[in-house]
Amino acid sequence: MRGAQKTTLARQLRQDMTDAERALWRVLRDRKATAGHKFRRQHPIGPYVADFACLEKRLIVEADGGQHQQSRHDAGRDTFLRREGFRILRFWDNDILQNLEGVCDMILRQLSESTR
Template identity: 60%
Template sequence: MRPGQKRDDARRLRRSMTDAECRLWFHLRNRALMGCKFRRQHPIGPYVADFACIERGLIVEADGGQHADSGADRARTRFLASRGYRVLRFWNNDVLARTEAVLEQIHAAVACDAISLS
């Protein structure tokens, strides 16, 4: 892989976000969720996380049908966990149809991390 390729991939992904990613980003950007800074399409090692809160060690993934029962996703989650990240995965249709419930789960994860940081 050439230097800067992950960065270029992340930039391309930011320009072509799915509807579910756009909906989540609307609620996560500008420290809107408990003052936490989320980055979208953020490179971490060989992967690009959909949304990452570095300060809380939290990654949020919005997955489409191609991710169903994916061994690659399990490997990705193991890699990210080995780097100290907690990974939350949501199906795109849940993000779009049950946005508030998804945001509540993210909020709970952030609040749990905030308590452990105290």
Template identity: 55%
Template sequence: MQNQSTPNAQKNARVLRREMTDSERKLWSGLRSEQLGVKLRRQHPLGNHIADFACLDPKLIVEMDGSQHQVQESYDARRDAFLRERGFEVLRFGSNDPFVNFEGVLQAIVNRLAELKAACPHPNLPPEGEGAKSRSYP
């Protein structure tokens, strides 16, 4: 299943990147530049949906839920199902969490990334000599 996004979602994602919430900005300060050992994207479009933060390998979505999510539980459930069908796992945090427990939120993300990586190890590299070129380093 492809993770193609719609042109409308791409346009909306650009706007959301410029207008991140304070909690998204705070969390992004700990996620950007591969600080956790993986590349995360902010406001990443997937289909008609936009993930607050997405790691494409391993497949993890991190969502910051504000008060509006209390009244849109059925929408969130459909959206999570859409993402799970595409192989993503979704972690949700309250919008206040990065301010009251920043390190705890980052640690929860690191832990889940480690679990996902362990569950889907990369294929083994070929043994030395099979397609490998010898290299000398200065």
């Protein structure tokens, strides 16, 4: 996928966010809630688009629906992103919607444990 195509896809994904992605974005976009760390949503990285990425801490947060269950595409994607130096946190949409506070606590722990 070319750069312009990825940008167009990322813009489309920002407009078509799931309920779980919207709920998580409301928290992640507030730097006070993320200890001052900046997150980008639907951010292109290589041939992929990360749901949420903190570039400073090399942390990607993914909100996964049922389509991601046992996905080979996700495994290859994760391998690529890890080779690029990113850590990946995956949460099921249901977990985000039912336990947003717990999800956010886990993200904050990962941000504070980061060495970058």
